[in-house]
């Protein structure tokens with residue numbers, strides 16, 4: 001069980017002139033600080049896939065970075081399997097596999113060497129790393145490019161190697177920030193099948209996305225963040241039901257818009273933690 005409660009993070013605004021027009025009007029801007037995440041809470045059970053949705057700038061990446069201990073929250077808790085991971089980031093890094101939307105690969109190393117290096121950092125024996133890379137190469141369809149230098153990889157190749165690198169240590173929880181953004185249809189379906197396989201093995205996956213078809217295909221739970229706050233956290237069925245629908249993707253779009261426009265009383269009914 002993963003429990004995220006009351007996460008909050010603000011950033012000091014170094015140059016207010018650089019804020020977008022939307023950010024200047026955002027109620028999260030308070031003087032010199034921008035409160036990216038104000039109050040985010042959700043839970044995810046073993047074997048569940050949770051889709052994290054929200055408009056651009058809602059706070060999804062900031063939330064996932066805090067959850068994976070890449071960023072220290074100002075307040076809030078992250079409990080994985082009963083353990084408070086924020087007070088023990090080293091344990092957390094063993095438990096969590098995190099795909100960031102911004103981490104690069106080492107261009108001078110091959111795909112295999114990039115993955116292997118991370119395995120070594122986790123202290124995994126070389127023969128185990130090699131076997132695991134073979135398995136991941138098949139699952140993520142990487143055999144044809146794995147031994148090429150990463151500097152000339154396409155976006156899809158980079159993303160597959162980055163995913164393999166994130167899960168080389170067989171983490172208890174996998175956190176993926178927009179795993180299919182920028183990928184073609186084939187690479188997207190390979191990544192989606194990979195998430196499905198993690199789910200089948202009982203590994204919980206939390207991923208952010210703007211693609212409701214992915215949510216419909218993979219997710220058991222949906223969490224929507226708007227302006228740094230959880231506005232919806234419930235099952236996929238409850239999310240679909242918001243637009244009184246049969247689960248069609250077009251209708252889910254209406255459910256999503258509805259979560260963004262609900263008043264606090266309505267929200268109280270659907271933020272089911």
Ligand SMILES: Nc1ncnc2c1ncn2[C@@H]1O[C@H](COP(=O)(O)OP(=O)(O)OP(=O)(O)O)[C@@H](O)[C@H]1O
Pocket residue numbers: 011012013023034035036054055056057058059060061062063
């Ligand atoms: N280090 C930082 N310093 C200042 N502001 C930041 C920082 N990181 C994020 N923000 C701001 O916090 C807000 C939330 O950003 P975040 O990247 O978490 O949103 P998001 O929901 O992932 O958006 P998107 O869907 O566009 O990826 C944005 O307005 C962003 O500009």
